[in-house]
Amino acid sequence: MAKITINGIELKVKNGTTILTAAKSIGIEIPKLCFIEEINEIGFCRICVVEVEGEQDLVSACNTEVVNGMVIQTDSDDVIKARRTTLGLLAAKHRFDCWRCPKDGMCEFYDLLKANDVVFEEFGPGIGRNPEKIFGTGISQDQSKCVLCKRCVAVCSEVVTAKVLKFRDDDGINPIVSPTPGLAFDEAGCIFCGQCTKTCPTGTLYETDHIKKVESLLKDQNKKVFVQVAPAVRASLAEEFGYDIGTPVRETQGKMYRALDLLGFDEVTDTNWAADLTILEEGTELIGRIKNGGTLPMFTSCCPAWVRYTEMYKPEYMENLSTAKSPHMMQGQMIKAYYGKKYLDEKPENIAVVSIMPCTAKKYEISREEMEVDGVRDVDAVLTVRELAKMIKRKGIDFKRLEDLELGGQLAQFSGAGTIFGASGGVAEAALRSVYEILEGVPLESVEFHDVRGVSFSKDYEGTIKEASIKLPKTNIKLNIAVVHGGSALKRMYEILDAGKKQYHFIEFMACPGGCVNGGGMPITNDIPMHEVIQRRSQSLYDQDSTDLPIRKSHENKAVLEAYEDFLEEPNSKVAHKYLHTHYTQKGFTKE
Amino acid sequence: MSTESQNVKELFESWILDAETKLSEQDLVQNMKSYLVGQHPEICGKCTPCRDGVIRMEQLLDMYTNETATLKTLKELEQLTYNLRSSRCSVGLDIGKNFEVVLENNYNTLYQPVKKY
Numbered sequence: 001m002a003k004i005t006i007n008g009i010e011l012k013v014k015n016g017t018t019i020l021t022a023a024k025s026i027g028i029e030i031p032k033l034c035f036i037e038e039i040n041e042i043g044f045c046r047i048c049v050v051e052v053e054g055e056q057d058l059v060s061a062c063n064t065e066v067v068n069g070m071v072i073q074t075d076s077d078d079v080i081k082a083r084r085t086t087l088g089l090l091a092a093k094h095r096f097d098c099w100r101c102p103k104d105g106m107c108e109f110y111d112l113l114k115a116n117d118v119v120f121e122e123f124g125p126g127i128g129r130n131p132e133k134i135f136g137t138g139i140s141q142d143q144s145k146c147v148l149c150k151r152c153v154a155v156c157s158e159v160v161t162a163k164v165l166k167f168r169d170d171d172g173i174n175p176i177v178s179p180t181p182g183l184a185f186d187e188a189g190c191i192f193c194g195q196c197t198k199t200c201p202t203g204t205l206y207e208t209d210h211i212k213k214v215e216s217l218l219k220d221q222n223k224k225v226f227v228q229v230a231p232a233v234r235a236s237l238a239e240e241f242g243y244d245i246g247t248p249v250r251e252t253q254g255k256m257y258r259a260l261d262l263l264g265f266d267e268v269t270d271t272n273w274a275a276d277l278t279i280l281e282e283g284t285e286l287i288g289r290i291k292n293g294g295t296l297p298m299f300t301s302c303c304p305a306w307v308r309y310t311e312m313y314k315p316e317y318m319e320n321l322s323t324a325k326s327p328h329m330m331q332g333q334m335i336k337a338y339y340g341k342k343y344l345d346e347k348p349e350n351i352a353v354v355s356i357m358p359c360t361a362k363k364y365e366i367s368r369e370e371m372e373v374d375g376v377r378d379v380d381a382v383l384t385v386r387e388l389a390k391m392i393k394r395k396g397i398d399f400k401r402l403e404d405l406e407l408g409g410q411l412a413q414f415s416g417a418g419t420i421f422g423a424s425g426g427v428a429e430a431a432l433r434s435v436y437e438i439l440e441g442v443p444l445e446s447v448e449f450h451d452v453r454g455v456s457f458s459k460d461y462e463g464t465i466k467e468a469s470i471k472l473p474k475t476n477i478k479l480n481i482a483v484v485h486g487g488s489a490l491k492r493m494y495e496i497l498d499a500g501k502k503q504y505h506f507i508e509f510m511a512c513p514g515g516c517v518n519g520g521g522m523p524i525t526n527d528i529p530m531h532e533v534i535q536r537r538s539q540s541l542y543d544q545d546s547t548d549l550p551i552r553k554s555h556e557n558k559a560v561l562e563a564y565e566d567f568l569e570e571p572n573s574k575v576a577h578k579y580l581h582t583h584y585t586q587k588g589f590t591k592e
Numbered sequence: 593m594s595t596e597s598q599n600v601k602e603l604f605e606s607w608i609l610d611a612e613t614k615l616s617e618q619d620l621v622q623n624m625k626s627y628l629v630g631q632h633p634e635i636c637g638k639c640t641p642c643r644d645g646v647i648r649m650e651q652l653l654d655m656y657t658n659e660t661a662t663l664k665t666l667k668e669l670e671q672l673t674y675n676l677r678s679s680r681c682s683v684g685l686d687i688g689k690n691f692e693v694v695l696e697n698n699y700n701t702l703y704q705p706v707k708k709y
Contacts, residue, residue: 046639049678057685058678078674082641085675089644121668148637173647175637 002068007075019050019061019072030074031083031112033201034149035062039158045149046086047112050074058082080116087113088120094202095128095144102206104390106524109147109202130176136185138192138208138364139520145204146177152196152205153177159513160487162309164190164591177204180590186364189312189589193305193487193511194360194384194520207360207521210381211391217352217380218264224344225352226335227265228328228411229256231272232358232422232516233385234544235537239523240389241399246536249419249544254404259392260356261405268407269339271355272414274331275421275430277563278302279554281324281580283434284571286506290477295319297482297497297504300427301582302326304365305511306490308587314494315586323581325378327421328355328362329371331411332379333579338567339411348376355382358422358519361511370582384521413559416447416545416552423538424485424515425452425466428508432470432481433553440474447552452483452508453542465489465496480504486513517541620701621656624694628653634683642684645672649691661706669702670695 001012006023013022018041023030034045043060050061053071058079073079091113098110112118128144148167156165164185169175179188197205217225238252239245260268286298301307301322310317324330332355336348355362359382365371366379383391392399417430429449436444451468466483482504484493490509496502512518514534525533551557568576628650637643652669655661673695676688695702 042638043680044638044640046641046678046680056677060678060680081671082675082678085645085671086640086678089640089648089672089675092648093644148640148643169637172635172637173632173643175643 002066002070004066004068004070004072006072013066015066017066019059019064019066019070020048022066023061023072023074028074030061031115032062033108033112033147034151036151036154036199040149040151040154042150042154045090045147047083049079049082049086051076051079084116084118087116087118090147091118091120093129094147095142101145101203102209102386103200103203104386106526107202108526130174132176132178134178134184136190136192136208136364137367138360138362139185139190139194139197139205140208141178141185141205143176143178143204145202147202147204148175148177149201150177151199151201155195155199158488160191160193160195160511161491162189162191162193162487164188165196166592180592183590187590189591191305191308191312191511192361192364192520195512197360197520198522198524207384207387208363209387210363210383211387213381214354214383214391217354220352223350223352224266224340224346225264225354226267226269227260227263227354227356228269228271228274228331228335229260229356230328230358230422230516231275231419231426231541232519232522232537233356233388234419235422235517235540236358236522237385237389238399239525240385241392245525245528245533246540249540250548253544254406255399255402257407258402258405259397259399262397262402263391263395265354267409268405269331269335269409269411270407270414271328271331272418272421273411273557273559274327274334275418276415276554276557276560277330277334277580278324278327279417279427279430279434280560280564280571281330281576282322283431283438283554285322285324286431286435287439288572290505297480297507298322300431300506300508302421302427303361303510303516304359305361306509307584308361308364309490309511311584311587312589317494317497318584318586321584323577323583325371325580325582326362326365328357328382329365329378329582330580331355333373333376334563335411336376336378337373337579338563339409342566343410348374352380353378355379356385356388357382358385358516358522359512360384360520362521370585373579385523386521389523410559410562413557414549415554415557416549417554418557419549420541420545422516422541423453424510424517424534425449425483425508426515426538426541428452428468428481428483428506430554431506431508432479434555435479436470436472437553438555439472439477442474444553448546452481453538465493479506482507484508485510485515487511489513514538620694620698621653624691625650625653627690628687631683631687636681636683639680639684641672641675642679642687645675645684646687648672656702656705659705663706666702666706 030048032048041063043063048061049058051073130143132143134141153165153167157163164179234249234253257268299320332353336351340346340351362382371378420426468481470479517537518534652665655665673691676684
């Protein structure tokens, strides 16, 4: 134990705690910019500096450990002056166009400038640190706003472990953060999970804009524009309009549908429907592989970031990937080829589909070459939750006062299995519910598989591998299931597979820690720890599954079964393969 | 450390340590600036006070050479010099300490030419 004094308050803390944590324990919030707990304690920004008695220089609170007898001042004149000057220096090299910045009010840098009353004189050419912009299909970077906090680099190497973004300080005076110099994100090995866009304190890294595309689609009189909403979106969209994290879905889902309707979309559908469809396709594929001795373990293909990871870094495992497309691509194709024809008598070319996704990698996914059937693209545009919220605000819709809208369309009927897709472990659980019943032929008594649920992080950012094995008494098969989420867990899983010690049948992969509820396109939550956000959002999805929905298994979803009767014949049929399945090719990249 | 920066540093240290040295305004500003420029190869670019502060200080010294310096310029120079105390490593800290000595010894020389209105 160490005895220290902070601003005149004496306290005892454990040896090895940093000044920042010690101050936090007595309610003193030291401002910080580059700090992320455990991942990025580097002291680059020098905003958290404090005065320690006996030291002639100011020390950074985020990475200095307390010593017995330390006397610390966090708000002396010197400290505040230094903080202001440093912020002024950063501000002078930042391009301010806050009113149209993609960060949209969640800018930590702006908040710091405001809180510290910073006055600065712009020096340099007035175009920011570096005028360059780097584009990619999923995420883009505007370097004129970079404050060189290195948070994205830490997240990219520690959380995602893709190591695409790097801090390049060959020229110490003008360092930059970028992927391989001269290349777009697509060529540099980025998997577009979008965690960096969430961690960036400014608007430097952002999702590639699709709002303009959607607005022009909505204006087009000749096109019917359909919209579909991903499972995880309903658990988070309301946060942008002042609701608490984890607000029950039943309070906000109807409002969300209404808002989409008011935005001018011709018909609102729900990706949960296609999630049920995915389960039937993937589940049948899994059963087929088990019975016919196909490549096992089978990997889910719902997460495009993860699919891209495999294609680039582990191409030898491409055969293990399920050939089923991800749910929103299925839904897009089904809207165009089946629903539009049957109910509206429209040609597929005259229909456009917009997906609302919690993900930036989906933006990349729709640009994949093979994602089309007979020249009709599956999905035309993808909006992240943040972008949708921006559009709703722009249109002047008061979200809180909206009346609920019930969807009556065929492609908006879903089961509880579809809705839990948004949480880590959801796909596996939904698949288990169906696979068990199809193989066994008897109804499943308890549909909840708690082994695959939950977010028990050893460390917040690492993600986890969850394992479960389910015995099927009649067919005498023991299904070994694993659920993997988070970039470093992906790597660990591959090490386990490479060693070949464990036999799995089915592995669910999600590139973001916690699954889609913590995706790269979700609303930004600065103050609440990551695991709590994941916990609360997934709980609201699980609650919807257990209390609001009468049907909880995908193969009991009548709307899906009807689609099979009318159009797809049966799971994994030839028609289904044409519209709902895809193939994978190895992707190259250049990294230093 | 490159030889160029080493030479500049030695020169600088030889005259800052001697409080009696009185340089003319022109020489002083030139020397201060060439010292800062000489430090560029040492700067790693990681922390803000040193990376951006040094560049700003050079610009402020340029204002002396252009005869556009005002009292505000001098104040900002002082502030940035003091701010180098919060640097991450000894490169920034050293520059800061050296400049503090220079400002202390030669405050008059720097105060004379500024426009006071």
